[in-house]
Amino acid sequence: MKYEVRYSTHPQDAKNYDTQKLRDQYLITSLFEQDEVVMVYTFEDRFIAGGAMPVNQKLKLESFDPLKAGFFLERREMGVVNIGGKGQVIVDGVAHALDYKEALYVGKGKEEVYFVSENPEQPAFFYINSTPAHQAFPVQRVSREQAVRIELGAMETANHRILNKLIVNETVETCQLQMGMTELQPGSVWNTMPGHVHDRRMEVYLYFEVPADQAVCHFMGEAQESRHIWMHDKQAVISPAWSMHSGSGTSNYSFVWGMAGENLDYGDMDIIPIVDLK
Numbered sequence: 493m494k495y496e497v498r499y500s501t502h503p504q505d506a507k508n509y510d511t512q513k514l515r516d517q518y519l520i521t522s523l524f525e526q527d528e529v530v531m532v533y534t535f536e537d538r539f540i541a542g543g544a545m546p547v548n549q550k551l552k553l554e555s556f557d558p559l560k561a562g563f564f565l566e567r568r569e570m571g572v573v574n575i576g577g578k579g580q581v582i583v584d585g586v587a588h589a590l591d592y593k594e595a596l597y598v599g600k601g602k603e604e605v606y607f608v609s610e611n612p613e614q615p616a617f618f619y620i621n622s623t624p625a626h627q628a629f630p631v632q633r634v635s636r637e638q639a640v641r642i643e644l645g646a647m648e649t650a651n652h653r654i655l656n657k658l659i660v661n662e663t664v665e666t667c668q669l670q671m672g673m674t675e676l677q678p679g680s681v682w683n684t685m686p687g688h689v690h691d692r693r694m695e696v697y698l699y700f701e702v703p704a705d706q707a708v709c710h711f712m713g714e715a716q717e718s719r720h721i722w723m724h725d726k727q728a729v730i731s732p733a734w735s736m737h738s739g740s741g742t743s744n745y746s747f748v749w750g751m752a753g754e755n756l757d758y759g760d761m762d763i764i765p766i767v768d769l770k
């Protein structure tokens with residue numbers, strides 16, 4: 493398994509970052525590598541964003557040195573969203589089938605977790621989010637039908653999108669993790685517009701279904717001191733609690749969002765009026 497550690501940053505410091513520094517600090521370019529588990533451990537709320545792409549073998553979820561844990565979920569919980577072909581997540585011997593855009597919550601204390609693809613020609617891409625946890629909640633699969641679906645925005649403002657709450661307190665009991673998936677409708681390009689911040693929680697976005705010759709421009713930073721990061725398919729970006737997080741694409745696309753921090757209130761956001769953005 494491969495991992496990387498990223499320290500957290502101060503907004504006053506981030507103001508001075510040039511393009512490369514912004515990308516090094518916040519952009520995660522590669523989480524999906526054949527027959528590997530790849531993890532980025534950020535000190536923003538000790539959130540881990542990872543990818544598991546089993547092709548020719550099943551992959552074991554393993555702890556890594558900075559966690560100083562006997563096994564990965566010893567003091568953590570995890571959410572998994574499959575953004576690839578059919579696969580299974582095997583948790584302490586129990587197989588949970590995950591189809592495209594389905595999710596699985598795995599609570600603290602589960603010792604043995606494996607990732608498997610059904611067909612090596614169409615491997616599963618398991619996107620992983622994990623946060624510290626102090627209570628064990630049951631494993632729960634969230635199918636597409638079980639997700640809480642909300643329609644947001646409008647075609648006229650190029651932000652018509654379907655938000656699917658996958659792992660939120662309406663569907664799954666968690667310690668601090670929340671996850672969901674938002675799908676921009678054809679012709680719509682703006683996510684999270686009007687934008688927001690939530691000082692109570694940090695967030696990570698993973699963009700996918702971005703066509704190979706298109707890109708998403710992700711907006712971050714303080715609302716009056718915004719910066720942008722150009723992103724491609726299956727890349728993720730870390731949003732510290734002080735940062736806005738919004739994006740516009742050169743086509744429509746989808747993204748998985750994951751949050752952790754102070755509360756489990758999805759609606760706890762401070763909206764930034766569009767005319768106040770700088």
Ligand SMILES: O=C[C@H](O)[C@@H](O)CC(=O)C(=O)O
Binds near residue numbers: 655673
């Ligand atoms: O705090 C919540 C997250 O930023 C996302 O759920 C926002 C989002 O998917 C959207 O508006 O398109």
Ligand SMILES: [Zn+2]
Binds near residue numbers: 689695
């Ligand atoms: Zn947010």
